[in-house]
Amino acid sequence: MVAGLLFARAGVPIVILEKHADFLRDFRGDTVHPSTLEVFHELGLLNALLKLPHTPIDSVGLDLNGRRYAVATMKHLRVAAPFIAMMPQWDLLNFIADCGTRYPTFDLRMSTEATGLAHDAAGRINGVKLADGGFIEARLVIAADGRRSVLRDAAELPLHDLGAPMDVLWFRLQVPSGQAQGEVPLGNITPDGMVIAIPRGDYWQCARIIEKGAFAKMEARGIAAFRDEITRIAPGLAGGVDALHSFDDIKLLSVTLDRLTRWSCPGLLAIGDAAHAMSPVGGVGINLAVQDAVAAANVLAKPLTDGVNPDPLLPRVQARRWSATRRMQMIQRNAHERVISPMLRGELRSAPMAIRLLDTFPPLRRIPGRVIGLGFGRQHVQSPLAKEFQ
Ligand SMILES: Cc1cc2nc3c(=O)[nH]c(=O)nc-3n(C[C@H](O)[C@H](O)[C@H](O)COP(=O)(O)OP(=O)(O)OC[C@H]3O[C@@H](n4cnc5c(N)ncnc54)[C@H](O)[C@@H]3O)c2cc1C
Numbered sequence: 001m002v003a004g005l006l007f008a009r010a011g012v013p014i015v016i017l018e019k020h021a022d023f024l025r026d027f028r029g030d031t032v033h034p035s036t037l038e039v040f041h042e043l044g045l046l047n048a049l050l051k052l053p054h055t056p057i058d059s060v061g062l063d064l065n066g067r068r069y070a071v072a073t074m075k076h077l078r079v080a081a082p083f084i085a086m087m088p089q090w091d092l093l094n095f096i097a098d099c100g101t102r103y104p105t106f107d108l109r110m111s112t113e114a115t116g117l118a119h120d121a122a123g124r125i126n127g128v129k130l131a132d133g134g135f136i137e138a139r140l141v142i143a144a145d146g147r148r149s150v151l152r153d154a155a156e157l158p159l160h161d162l163g164a165p166m167d168v169l170w171f172r173l174q175v176p177s178g179q180a181q182g183e184v185p186l187g188n189i190t191p192d193g194m195v196i197a198i199p200r201g202d203y204w205q206c207a208r209i210i211e212k213g214a215f216a217k218m219e220a221r222g223i224a225a226f227r228d229e230i231t232r233i234a235p236g237l238a239g240g241v242d243a244l245h246s247f248d249d250i251k252l253l254s255v256t257l258d259r260l261t262r263w264s265c266p267g268l269l270a271i272g273d274a275a276h277a278m279s280p281v282g283g284v285g286i287n288l289a290v291q292d293a294v295a296a297a298n299v300l301a302k303p304l305t306d307g308v309n310p311d312p313l314l315p316r317v318q319a320r321r322w323s324a325t326r327r328m329q330m331i332q333r334n335a336h337e338r339v340i341s342p343m344l345r346g347e348l349r350s351a352p353m354a355i356r357l358l359d360t361f362p363p364l365r366r367i368p369g370r371v372i373g374l375g376f377g378r379q380h381v382q383s384p385l386a387k388e389f390q
Helices: 002-009 034-042 089-100 150-154 215-221 223-233 235-243 285-305 311-344 353-360 362-374
Strands: 014-017 055-057 059-064 067-073 084-086 106-109 114-119 125-130 135-137 141-143 159-161 166-174 187-190 193-200 203-211 251-254 258-260 268-270
Touching: 002 014, 002 089, 002 106, 002 285, 034 285, 034 362, 059 362, 067 353, 067 362, 084 193, 089 106, 114 150, 125 141, 141 150, 150 268, 166 215, 166 235, 166 311, 187 223, 193 223, 193 235, 193 311, 203 223, 203 235, 203 311, 215 223, 223 235, 258 311, 268 311, 285 311, 353 362
Parallel strands: 014 106, 059 187, 141 268
Antiparallel strands: 055 084, 059 067, 114 125, 125 135, 159 258, 166 203, 166 251, 187 193, 193 203
């Protein structure tokens, strides 16, 4: 969607395909980080975006075995909005769709599923095939279809799977009347497991981290046992767990950490999770996807407007984003090995040294705050620069 907005803004005709009829999936993350807010600031859209309901978070803490640790702050970041805006992703996507309608070349097609790639006589990718049997011709296909991308598979781009030890169970709990949502920390870890509670107005969007493949065992133990575990891990959620009547109220989300070693081939460029599926650790995946979109538009919008063949330029997008992506995935993998896996084995009895140091020395919290908030190799909108939304 961000790539669509940026290319349309530069005058490039762009068709955006979304297989669902709406954006109301609730499991794509809620975090809009300072780097993404800065992109909207550069576009002159920040004030309008922040009029949407959101919860600003400028520091990140963790509850480990009942003790709260402060681990990151973003207050010092020199950006227009030095905080994470917690906002359901459908609000963000609807907002972008609305901004896109201002451009005649922005063509968003909902309920339109891409099922494969089409090729010209020379074998170059020249469009996508649709589920309804149709075909859309394109000078360039951008595969931004997420971590189970059918387009990257069809293009047979080489994939490096980094593995992930966990899956996520995703469910909503109503905030009981009289309880303040902020009483429950965002991250809760005990020997019984880990629960994230994302504040969304009158309910918490919760994520329970489980060992990969362990869902069937949990179902066998029954919903009452599941409710008890949630209450033991995050006692503040006790008043809401009765709403979980069965495992039908809970979605299983599979976590993947991987990356293509080559993001493009003639006629196609992969970005976002399609190029590098991110783990939920740090909640940075949306922001990496947005940064890829900015890099793609910066490299390709002008040449596409000028009618230049984009193929030789495609590796430049990967070159701009490769190191940032690898470094962030390295951090996520480290967190999997040092925090998530020991926690899943019930061995995380005390906070790792790094977390204790961050809690003890407040200035150190600026470092993870910067990494989470801005990531690496930040991209600025140059396609073109002008802020025409004011
Ligand atoms: C459990 C979990 C929690 C997460 N929490 C966070 C978080 O809080 N913050 C964060 O930043 N990141 C989070 N992430 C990572 C984040 O979800 C991804 O990194 C991010 O959504 C990637 O964006 P994307 O646009 O590349 O792909 P997606 O957000 O997956 O978007 C792909 C879009 O393409 C559509 N689509 C797919 N296939 C087709 C097709 N064939 N035809 C047409 N349309 C298609 C999909 O419907 C979807 O709308 C989380 C990941 C997981 C697994």
